[in-house]
Amino acid sequence: MxxxxxxxxxxxxxxxxxxxxxxxxxxxxxxxxxxxxxxxVNCGKEPDAHKTDQETISENQTSKKHSAVLISLKNKLEELTTELASEKDSEKQRQILKSINSLIETIDKLEK
Structure with a gap:
């Protein structure tokens, strides 16, 4: 000090x-x-005037979780797209398309 x-x-x-x-x-x-x-007293750092340290840490953790969820959803979207390309049954194609649409909507909401 x-x-x-x-x-x-x-x-x-x-x-x-x-x-x-x-x-x-x-x-x-x-x-x-x-x-x-x-x-x-040790390093002399003071928190941002508008945010406490705990708020900053919490936002960082939330951001990391948010990114992990987006990655997971995008991976699932890719899997379903591949599955749709090889599916011959029209009913299964509709189900896959419905799932793809839901994933796209969710991804859009999370990215905003």
Whole structure:
């Protein structure tokens, strides 16, 4: 911890800041909070003024899950397209086309 960070943290604590139970998401250091502003005593990072660290982490996790779902749906779409090309039974073709249409609609909604 640099002397400058140590001094800033001490000043914040003297002015009523509190220690946070959650560690810094970047370095797992101790954080203090004053007037809605969190400061990591170890690395000095502060969260975006509009987002907390937990919101940012949650958005990243949601984005990764969202991407995984899209990949899975697109893979299934590819499988059904291949299956449709070789299917001779018209009733099965209709079922496959209905499934393809549903997948396309879902993918479109997720990508927006």
């Amino acid at each position: 640099s002397a400058e960070l140590r001094k800033k943290a001490a000043e914040m604590l003297l002015k009523g800041a509190t220690l946070l139970a959650e560690p810094c998401p970047y370095c797992n250091g101790v954080r203090i909070m004053k007037d809605g502003n969190a400061l990591c």
